[in-house]
Structure formats: structure tokens, C-alpha cells
Amino acid sequence: MDDMLIAGSSMREINNLKTRLSAAFEMKDLGPTKQILGMKISRDRSAGTLNLSQELYIERVNDAKPRTTPLVNHFKLSKEQSPKTAKERDHLALVPYASAVGSLMYAMVHGGPWKEHWEAVKWLLRYLRGTSSTSLCFGKGKVTLQGFVNANLGGDVDSSKSTSEYIYTIGGTTVSWMSRLQKCVSLSSTETEYVAIDEARKEMIWLTDYLxxxxxxxKWLDSANDEEDEYCYQCSSDEELRHFDYY
Known part of the structure; x- marks a missing residue:
């Protein structure tokens, strides 16, 4: 059984689509959507707003002490922070680390997680608990796509790779975001920013085509990155930039 959402500006067209789908498939009309994929959907038609919230889901799976920040600077995670002895591995077996972060994230820590990783997971669970009432609010108004891009140089302690980050909003509400390690090892902060901007640009193309x-x-995309990065580009030497190429 699969759930499906139908959205549109015309109830006549929506009902017509329901009729056509019901003729081809066995379906049950559940009416206006209130919840899907762990998200609560609430609407205020007079104000023209729609809210997406995961508060009920977070409270159901998480009873941790609330935190207001996602992580703090003292968390420096590494593959080297792995259990080294049989006693340490037995201790880790009692910790629900894999179920907490999911099998995909668990597989990313190839050497096996240890105390530092579990402390970071607990902090994130507390952050979710502390911000569970925060929701995405979509309202009426001009549909304008806005993007923000950032990167850090050599932040990964294992590979010295940098992290690319971007976030896109429509009408001030987040619709797309990403934070992940870059595939290459950048040689300067300028190069790191270029890689991050390129990754954000690909998402921008998809979003603008979809809209x-x-x-x-x-008509145009309003984007921003650090003013400091622009200054670094202007002051960059030829040695930092001359190995760049176009493909």
C-alpha cells in the first residue's frame, strides 16, 4: 500500500484526477492530508499558511534532555575513535548507536563508532527534542528562490577534506539543504568555496527548472556567500588559482 498526495490550485482538477485514478486502481480517499511520512500538516486558510512539523514523531522516538544547539565545537569525530579491545567492543554492543543514527549513517563510520560518536548522537537527539516544536511554514506571496552557500577548509580530521554546505529557501522557508564532504582535497579556501558553489549551482538548476x-x-536567483570569501578571492595569488580548469 502506498500513500499519495495530490496538490493543485483547482479542486475541480483534483477531483477529476481522483476519479481517473480510482478507475484504474483500487484507492481510498482519506480527504485533506493531516499527516504523512511522520510529518504533521496543518493549514490556516484564512492566513494562507501551511505548516510541516515532526514534533509528534520526535517526541515518540526521543525522550532526551533538550538542547538548543545541534552540536558544539568540542566534538571532533574520527575513524580512529574506534573500540580497540574486546572489552570496548562488548561495551559498544550495549549501546543503541546503530538504531539511533540508522544503518546508512552507521555504515559511514567504517572503523566502528566509539564513545565520542555516541556522545555526539546523544547531543543531536537532545537538540531534536529541544527544537521539536519548530516547523516549516509556507505562506502566500511571491515565489522567490534564494540560496546561501558556505564551506570550511579541511574540516575532516581523517581525510583533510572540506565540507560543502548550501541552503535554498522560497519565501523565506527552507526547501532544500545539504552538508557533506567534498570529493577532492582542496588546496585553499578559495578552491573550497568554488567546489561548494558548483555543488550548490547544480541544485539551483534543478530547483529553477522545477519551479x-x-x-x-x-528571473534571477538571489544567492549569498561569505563576504570574507569574496575578499579572499580578490587577494588570492596565481598559485592558488592557476590549476583550476573547465570541463
Whole structure:
């Protein structure tokens, strides 16, 4: 059984689509959506807003002490922080680390997690608990896509790779975000920023194409990165930039 959402500006067209789908498949109309994929959906039609919240889901799976920040600077995780002895591995077996972060994230720590990783997971669970009432609010108004890009140089203690980060909003509400290690080892902060901007640009292309399909063509994209990064680019030496190439 699969759940499906139908959205549109015309109830006549929505009902017509329901009729056509019901003729081809066995379906049950559940009416206006209130919850899907662990998210609570609430609408205020008079104010023209729609809210997406995971508060109920977070409270159901998490009873941790609340925190207000996602992580603090003293967490420096590494693959070297792994159990080295049989006693340490037996101790880790009693910790629900894998179930807490999910099998995919668990597989990323190839050497096996240890105390530092579990402390970081507990902190994140507390952060979710402390911010569980925060929701995404979509309202009426101009559909304008805005993007923010950032990167840090050599932040990964194992590989010295940098991290690319971007976030896109529509009308001030987040619709797309990413934070992950870059595939290459950058030689300067300028190169790190270029890699991050390129990754953000690919997402921008997809988002603008999608909005155009919805009849919301973007005339331009408002994007931003650190003013300090712009200054670094202007002051960069030829040695930092001359190995760049186009493909």
C-alpha cells in the first residue's frame, strides 16, 4: 500500500484526477492530508499558511534532555575513535548507536563508532527534542528562490577534506539543504568555496527548472556567500588559482 498526495490550485482538477485514478486502481480517499511520512500538516486558510512539523514523531522516538544547539565545537569525530579491545567492543554492543543514527549513517563510520560518536548522537537527539516544536511554514506571496552557500577548509580530521554546505529557501522557508564532504582535497579556501558553489549551482538548476514547470519561472536567483570569501578571492595569488580548469 502506498500513500499519495495530490496538490493543485483547482479542486475541480483534483477531483477529476481522483476519479481517473480510482478507475484504474483500487484507492481510498482519506480527504485533506493531516499527516504523512511522520510529518504533521496543518493549514490556516484564512492566513494562507501551511505548516510541516515532526514534533509528534520526535517526541515518540526521543525522550532526551533538550538542547538548543545541534552540536558544539568540542566534538571532533574520527575513524580512529574506534573500540580497540574486546572489552570496548562488548561495551559498544550495549549501546543503541546503530538504531539511533540508522544503518546508512552507521555504515559511514567504517572503523566502528566509539564513545565520542555516541556522545555526539546523544547531543543531536537532545537538540531534536529541544527544537521539536519548530516547523516549516509556507505562506502566500511571491515565489522567490534564494540560496546561501558556505564551506570550511579541511574540516575532516581523517581525510583533510572540506565540507560543502548550501541552503535554498522560497519565501523565506527552507526547501532544500545539504552538508557533506567534498570529493577532492582542496588546496585553499578559495578552491573550497568554488567546489561548494558548483555543488550548490547544480541544485539551483534543478530547483529553477522545477519551479518553471509549476509556472513560477525565476528571473534571477538571489544567492549569498561569505563576504570574507569574496575578499579572499580578490587577494588570492596565481598559485592558488592557476590549476583550476573547465570541463
Amino acid at each position: 518553471e514547470e509549476l509556472g513560477k519561472k525565476q
